[in-house]
Amino acid sequence: MKKQVPLNKAKWLVEPGCVVLVTSGTMQKPNVMTFSWQTPVNSADPCLILLAISHLRYSYDLIRQNRQLVINVPGQELLEQVHFIGQVSGRKIDKFKETGLTPIPAKTVEPPLIKECAGHLECKVVEIFKMQTHDLLICKVVRAEAEPELFAGRWIPEKFRTLHYLGGNKYGVLERTTEARGTNNGHGNSLTRVCL
Numbered sequence: 001m002k003k004q005v006p007l008n009k010a011k012w013l014v015e016p017g018c019v020v021l022v023t024s025g026t027m028q029k030p031n032v033m034t035f036s037w038q039t040p041v042n043s044a045d046p047c048l049i050l051l052a053i054s055h056l057r058y059s060y061d062l063i064r065q066n067r068q069l070v071i072n073v074p075g076q077e078l079l080e081q082v083h084f085i086g087q088v089s090g091r092k093i094d095k096f097k098e099t100g101l102t103p104i105p106a107k108t109v110e111p112p113l114i115k116e117c118a119g120h121l122e123c124k125v126v127e128i129f130k131m132q133t134h135d136l137l138i139c140k141v142v143r144a145e146a147e148p149e150l151f152a153g154r155w156i157p158e159k160f161r162t163l164h165y166l167g168g169n170k171y172g173v174l175e176r177t178t179e180a181r182g183t184n185n186g187h188g189n190s191l192t193r194v195c196l
């Protein structure tokens with residue numbers, strides 16, 4: 001029998017989206033913050049990504065200034081940097097200097113890309129919805145790029161392992177691709193194909 005999950009823990013049932021590093025500010029004075037509350041909200045053009053950000057974050061102050069940010073996708077090899085960047089505020093330290101990550105200029109926005117990440121989404125914030133502890137930023141992706149050996153329309157987990165936040169200092173890693181045959185519903189009946 002399944003056990004009831006307290007409502008203040010319920011989010012962990014759906015939490016483990018891919019963890020990202022969001023850069024803000026400018027190439028001259030950049031900041032970086034770890035995010036797990038991110039989701040696409042539009043499937044085609046424009047590509048829109050929703051980020052939930054606490055009012056307390058230094059990154060939020062910077063994002064409000066130029067309404068620009070970059071979503072960078074780190075792999076398992078950046079685990080320690082990802083966790084550290086999610087623990088300390090850029091108000092106090094230069095997180096690029098502390099972690100050794102390299103800011104490089106973006107093509108269309110002021111905040112930098114992180115060289116060590118395998119993919120980048122350059123974004124402009126088009127809407128902000130005020131919530132209680134976190135606001136919802138709707139980010140329009142204006143340019144995207146990824147390592148072609150690691151991303152072939154989708155990440156290849158056999159070559160590139162994304163991080164998925166499980167709470168505390170625990171992360172999951174995506175390790176392999178599995179494929180649904182897509183021809184029956186598990187009881188032998190044919191299904192209509194539905195794709196995102």
Ligand SMILES: Cc1cc2nc3c(=O)[nH]c(=O)nc-3n(C[C@H](O)[C@H](O)[C@H](O)COP(=O)(O)O)c2cc1C
Pocket residue numbers: 019031032033034035036037038052053054056057058059060082083085086087088089090091134165
């Ligand atoms: C794995 C992980 C995921 C996080 N996800 C979010 C998030 O989705 N939204 C948020 O506001 N803070 C999130 N945080 C917390 C911020 O990354 C953290 O407060 C950071 O120090 C803010 O940096 P800043 O003050 O330099 O902007 C997360 C932290 C970790 C470790």
